[in-house]
Amino acid sequence: MSWVAHDMEPYAIQRHLGKRVAIVPLLLGSYAPDLTTKWFVYGISVFGYKIKANDPAQFHRGWPGAGFTHSLLFGVVISLIILLLTKRNIWAFSFLLGQWSHALTDMGDTVGTMLFFPWTHHFAIGAWQYAGQTGRFNDAGAYFSGPGFVWDGIWIVIASFGWRILTRSYFEETVANGDPLWTWAMATFPMAVVLALYRCSFFYGICRWTTWVIWAHVTHNYQFDVTWGGPMWVGVASGGTTTRLGLMSFGGGCPCGGCCGGPKF
Amino acid sequence: MRSGYGIVLAYAAVGIAYVALSVAFPDFILSWVEGAAVLVLAFGVGPFIYRRLRR
Numbered sequence: 245m246s247w248v249a250h251d252m253e254p255y256a257i258q259r260h261l262g263k264r265v266a267i268v269p270l271l272l273g274s275y276a277p278d279l280t281t282k283w284f285v286y287g288i289s290v291f292g293y294k295i296k297a298n299d300p301a302q303f304h305r306g307w308p309g310a311g312f313t314h315s316l317l318f319g320v321v322i323s324l325i326i327l328l329l330t331k332r333n334i335w336a337f338s339f340l341l342g343q344w345s346h347a348l349t350d351m352g353d354t355v356g357t358m359l360f361f362p363w364t365h366h367f368a369i370g371a372w373q374y375a376g377q378t379g380r381f382n383d384a385g386a387y388f389s390g391p392g393f394v395w396d397g398i399w400i401v402i403a404s405f406g407w408r409i410l411t412r413s414y415f416e417e418t419v420a421n422g423d424p425l426w427t428w429a430m431a432t433f434p435m436a437v438v439l440a441l442y443r444c445s446f447f448y449g450i451c452r453w454t455t456w457v458i459w460a461h462v463t464h465n466y467q468f469d470v471t472w473g474g475p476m477w478v479g480v481a482s483g484g485t486t487t488r489l490g491l492m493s494f495g496g497g498c499p500c501g502g503c504c505g506g507p508k509f
Numbered sequence: 510m511r512s513g514y515g516i517v518l519a520y521a522a523v524g525i526a527y528v529a530l531s532v533a534f535p536d537f538i539l540s541w542v543e544g545a546a547v548l549v550l551a552f553g554v555g556p557f558i559y560r561r562l563r564r
Contacts, residue, residue: 275541381535411513437553441545443520448544451524455531455539463532 245304245376246349247387247456248396250274251449252403253345259406262418265338268425269326271445273342276322277313277350284310286380300377305355307364314350315361319343352395354473371395373478385466388456390474396453403446410443523551 254270285304287296297303305311312318319340327336350357356368372395375386387393408414412435419442420426429438440447460466469475527547531539 434553434557436556437549440548440552444545444548445541447520447524447548448541451527451531451544452539454524455528455535458528458532459535 245278245353245374245383245387246346246392246395247384248449248453249349249399250278250346251445251452252396252399253349254342255403255409255446256399256406257341257345258419259403259409261341263421264334265341266332266334266423266425267338267419267442268423269335269338270342273319273322273339273344274346276339276343277318277346281310281313285376286383301355301374304376305350305357305366305374307358307361311358311364312361314347314357314359316344316347316359317361319347353392370473373473373475375478378478384456385460385464386475386478388453388460389466389468389470391470391472393457393468394470400450400453403449410446412439415439415442519551523547 251274254267254274257270258265258267281304284295284297285300287294287300289295297309299306303309303311305314322343323336323340326339327333330336347357347359351359351367352369352371353374354368354370354372355374356366356370358364359367372390372392373386375383378386388396409418415426420430420438426438426442429441433441461468467475467477469477527538527544
């Protein structure tokens with residue numbers, strides 16, 4: 245999975261397409277595939293009971309499971325629903341772009357996505373290790389120790405080159421102009437709050453990239469491994485297999501390579 | 510009206526505070542909703558309270 249890329253891609257698309265897209269559905273589309281599934285992948289505790297998918301990768305990306313949310317078809321279906329409900333082409337198109345960018349980006353890891361669902365073949369580039377099954381913290385430790393850390397950094401740089409889209413003048417002329425959502429927001433809240441909400445995902449993306457890098461490598465001891473398909477210690481700690489659908493063997497023991505004595509490279 | 514540099518500095522200051530809090534308490538902080546809440550607090554609620562107190 246990707247982390248900060250999903251925050252930054254919508255701003256890069258916004259910069260490129262200007263008035264042809266709407267940022268809110270673009271962001272919603274970019275977050276949509278993980279919006280209702282991530283909590284079950286990582287697991288939560290409710291009154292002492294741990295609720296978590298038995299096979300997180302299968303649930304997250306596979307079928308049977310919620311993997312269809314990472315397909316191109318899912319974006320089309322939700323976009324059509326948006327179009328039927330709102331009659332706004334730009335909102336449907338923007339959601340579609342956002343969702344497709346998410347599905348394509350998540351092809352970068354070792355599990356990949358069922359891009360052409362109902363065909364259940366997984367398209368995976370395998371640039372970085374999928375580690376969702378290890379829980380939120382170890383997933384962060386793995387992701388921000390491998391090529392995913394670089395990938396997200398590239399997206400921060402790309403989005404930052406388009407810093408002008410974060411200015412008030414760009415927002416008023418291009419983003420809010422003619423968009424009823426922002427018109428309502430500007431009539432309801434102070435401009436500083438509206439601009440803060442518009443810039444929020446950008447701000448959040450940079451902050452969480454910085455936070456997880458510090459958390460993983462300053463306050464903890466996760467080992468960098470930016471080789472293709474890394475960090476390899478995710479696979480080593482899980483019994484010698486890399487994390488691909490159907491090949492996981494997270495038996496006992498700590499799955500991380502950084503926090504409590506896992507393999508060090 | 511604050512200058513462009515002033516706004517960037519304000520966001521940077523809020524960002525540093527947010528990152529520091531997030532590193533210290535990653536269990537409780539660091540979700541999109543909390544990121545939005547921090548910005549709204551810093552640029553909406555905070556200045557509003559400040560103006561009210563100065564009256």
